[in-house]
Amino acid sequence: MRAASNLLAFFGLAVTLLLVWRRSWPGRLRLFVLQSAVLALLAATVGWLAGKPALLVVAGVFLALKAWIIPRVLHRMAAGTPVRPVAPGRSSGLALLTAGGLVVAAYVIILPVTASATLPTAGAIPLAFAMALIGLFMCVTGRDVLGHVLGFLVFENGIFALALLATYGLPGLVEAGVFLDVLVIVLLMEGVVVQIRREHDSISVDHLSELRE
Amino acid sequence: MSLIALLLAPLLAAGLLVPARRGLARGVHAAALAATLAAAVAVAHGVVVDTTVVALDGLLRADALSAWMVGLIALVATLAGLETFSEPAGRRFHALFHLFVFTMLLAVTTDDLGLMWVAVEGTTLASVFLVNYHRTRASLEAAYKYLLICSVGIALAFVGTVLVYFADVQQFGAEAHALRWTTLLRWAPQLPPRVVELAFVFLLVGYGTKAGLAPMHTWLPDAHSEAPASISALMSGVLLAVGIYAVLRFKAVVDLAAGPGFARRLLILLGLASMTVAAAFLWSPTSLKRMLAYSSVEHLGLVALGLGFGGPWGIAGAILHIANHALAKATLFLLSGRIRDVYGTVDIALVRGVIMAMPVTGRAFALGMLALLGLPPFGLFISELMILGAGFKEGWPAATVLALGLLLVAFGGMLRALHGISYGAPAAWAGRELVTWGGVTPVAAALGLLVLTGLAWPPGLVAALARIAAVVGG
Numbered sequence: 001m002r003a004a005s006n007l008l009a010f011f012g013l014a015v016t017l018l019l020v021w022r023r024s025w026p027g028r029l030r031l032f033v034l035q036s037a038v039l040a041l042l043a044a045t046v047g048w049l050a051g052k053p054a055l056l057v058v059a060g061v062f063l064a065l066k067a068w069i070i071p072r073v074l075h076r077m078a079a080g081t082p083v084r085p086v087a088p089g090r091s092s093g094l095a096l097l098t099a100g101g102l103v104v105a106a107y108v109i110i111l112p113v114t115a116s117a118t119l120p121t122a123g124a125i126p127l128a129f130a131m132a133l134i135g136l137f138m139c140v141t142g143r144d145v146l147g148h149v150l151g152f153l154v155f156e157n158g159i160f161a162l163a164l165l166a167t168y169g170l171p172g173l174v175e176a177g178v179f180l181d182v183l184v185i186v187l188l189m190e191g192v193v194v195q196i197r198r199e200h201d202s203i204s205v206d207h208l209s210e211l212r213e
Numbered sequence: 214m215s216l217i218a219l220l221l222a223p224l225l226a227a228g229l230l231v232p233a234r235r236g237l238a239r240g241v242h243a244a245a246l247a248a249t250l251a252a253a254v255a256v257a258h259g260v261v262v263d264t265t266v267v268a269l270d271g272l273l274r275a276d277a278l279s280a281w282m283v284g285l286i287a288l289v290a291t292l293a294g295l296e297t298f299s300e301p302a303g304r305r306f307h308a309l310f311h312l313f314v315f316t317m318l319l320a321v322t323t324d325d326l327g328l329m330w331v332a333v334e335g336t337t338l339a340s341v342f343l344v345n346y347h348r349t350r351a352s353l354e355a356a357y358k359y360l361l362i363c364s365v366g367i368a369l370a371f372v373g374t375v376l377v378y379f380a381d382v383q384q385f386g387a388e389a390h391a392l393r394w395t396t397l398l399r400w401a402p403q404l405p406p407r408v409v410e411l412a413f414v415f416l417l418v419g420y421g422t423k424a425g426l427a428p429m430h431t432w433l434p435d436a437h438s439e440a441p442a443s444i445s446a447l448m449s450g451v452l453l454a455v456g457i458y459a460v461l462r463f464k465a466v467v468d469l470a471a472g473p474g475f476a477r478r479l480l481i482l483l484g485l486a487s488m489t490v491a492a493a494f495l496w497s498p499t500s501l502k503r504m505l506a507y508s509s510v511e512h513l514g515l516v517a518l519g520l521g522f523g524g525p526w527g528i529a530g531a532i533l534h535i536a537n538h539a540l541a542k543a544t545l546f547l548l549s550g551r552i553r554d555v556y557g558t559v560d561i562a563l564v565r566g567v568i569m570a571m572p573v574t575g576r577a578f579a580l581g582m583l584a585l586l587g588l589p590p591f592g593l594f595i596s597e598l599m600i601l602g603a604g605f606k607e608g609w610p611a612a613t614v615l616a617l618g619l620l621l622v623a624f625g626g627m628l629r630a631l632h633g634i635s636y637g638a639p640a641a642w643a644g645r646e647l648v649t650w651g652g653v654t655p656v657a658a659a660l661g662l663l664v665l666t667g668l669a670w671p672p673g674l675v676a677a678l679a680r681i682a683a684v685v686g687g
Contacts, residue, residue: 112407113376116383132372139365148361155365159372166379171392174327178371181334185364188341192357199350208354211435 001049001120008042009124016131020099021092036066070186077193099134106130121165128165132158145203149189215255216268222248223315230308242307246294253287274324277680282321289450289543290314292655293443296547313339320455327392330374337363344440355435362432370419376412380404401469409470416463424456426483427490430510437506442550449509450543454535465686480521487514488619496626501549501559512538519600524607529678530599537592541585544659548578555644561630566639571646577656582631584663586624592666
């Protein structure tokens with residue numbers, strides 16, 4: 001159990017770092033699908049080894065939502081945008097370095113939690129928290145609407161992993177509500193993106209700066 | 214029973230309004246407003262008689278704090294809902310209006326903190342389309358910022374919720390009701406204090422985003438100024454208060470687990486930050502609705518300050534201030550919508566001579582502004598006095614003096630703006646105001662209530678505030 005959860009969480013974090021590094025949108029979308037699949041596998045593994053059949057259901061819903069439905073919506077949202085954002089001279093080095101720093105920060109911040117955790121999956125809690133922090137970072141520094149949404153979803157995935165590793169998942173009612181919320185957020189975002197593209201002929205957030213003091 | 218009716222009324226209305234025809238929609242809308250208000254009164258009555266009202270095996274639970282919020286939400290929803298009769302609005306508008314009210318009511322009446330989180334996130338999702346109702350470039354930008362910032366903020370609150378659940382399950386094993394507030398409160402003294410403190414930081418930042426506390430307030434002025442007037446009234450009047458409500462529930466837990474000092478210091482810090490940001494803008498506001506929006510940042514900051522100061526005066530003052538602010542701000546937003554209808558703009562430099570062009574609306578707006586500025590005989594004067602008094606009493610003189618200074622800056626700026634728009638010669642393009650009983654009565658009632666909380670407290674108010682303070686804990 002300890003080894004399996006550590007390995008899968010580590011793999012999930014590695015994919016998250018790759019997400020920070022990749023620039024091409026289709027590549028990032030594929031990495032997001034991979035990350036979601038890894039986390040679904042993590043949920044299924046924890047559910048199987050800990051004898052919690054409910055987690056298998058959660059893993060199935062998570063897989064369907066985050067690795068299939070939402071990526072399809074994202075794909076639709078991105079239709080017609082250039083594969084690479086046109087921003088010469090911007091490399092991923094600094095972003096990757098920051099993400100590395102966030103991993104260290106995650107270990108420090110979450111210390112009180114790991115110190116009092118007794119579940120066999122506790123060792124991987126900082127890895128999940130690091131995923132969440134990196135997702136937050138991606139969301140805040142995103143240059144266009146797609147970057148924001150993808151960062152938010154990675155953030156959400158990290159929190160899912162955190163809840164899974166720290167507590168074997170939240171009560172079913174809450175989990176279901178969270179899945180519904182995420183789906184509605186993404187669908188609303190799609191509606192907003194359609195309108196932004198109609199108004200501005202681009203989805204860069206540089207256009208969204210009329211409301212200033 | 215009354216709790217279920219309270220939630221069903223707006224939810225059913227939202228479902229019925231989607232396919233309803235125009236004439237029928239008005240009837241359903243009016244009936245839903247009346248039913249929600251009646252159920253809210255029933256819940257409040259139940260709480261007065263039995264202390265708590267419970268439904269669905271404890272999943273829904275209303276205590277004094279919930280009842281206070283339920284009453285406010287129903288009251289402001291009625292004020293705002295009546296205004297939508299004169300606004301041209303499609304049926305999706307009314308359906309989402311009631312869905313929005315439903316999510317707010319669910320957030321304050323559920324005992325399950327996980328479900329509360331889902332409901333608070335639901336408030337954002339239900340109102341995004343309403344913010345973007347005019348479908349202009351500006352409203353689109355406001356809706357996008359609102360959706361993104363509040364979703365991220367609320368996700369941070371989810372991290373906090375997970376950490377609280379972790380602390381709980383770690384100590385007492387997986388229990389079906391582990392995320393119930395009543396369960397948490399019972400076990401709080403044995404929870405690991407460091408984990409609960411860490412969780413509270415996430416929760417305060419997350420729900421603080423919804424409450425419009427600086428530095429997470431950046432979505433607020435845009436969303437409040439671009440939304441239709443009735444939605445601005447709901448958002449400013451009660452949505453922000455729902456954010457504070459969520460913080461309060463967790464504050465009670467963290468106070469027991471880690472001692473009261475931790476939450477207090479954080480709340481005072483965020484309160485002063487909010488008041489500073491607001492005062493900087495309010496010194497010379499540019500748009501009427503942005504001025505009202507920043508004033509919400511200021512007042513919610515003051516509420517946070519009162520909760521941070523604590524003590525019987527601080528808590529009661531903050532709770533009362535939430536209600537006073539809701540009444541005053543909702544009224545002002547509705548009136549600003551009427552001013553926009555006549556002038557075609559809310560730019561402070563262009564709106565002149567409102568009292569001459571719109572004698573009724575203009576005077577009501579001036580009265581509402583004087584109430585908002587904290588002048589007697591209106592209730593905000595009393596609640597501000599209680600909060601600032603608590604600051605001195607509980608040993609925070611420097612923070613109190615700073616807050617007083619910031620209040621004065623905002624006072625000066627807003628008084629100047631009020632003078633500018635009230636007097637002078639009205640612009641030639643300004644139309645005429647339409648005075649109807651249906652438009653005047655709600656505004657008069659709200660201002661009347663504000664005088665009541667300022668001059669003569671109705672019987673039972675002292676007892677109600679004391680009960681709420683007992684729920685929140687000093």
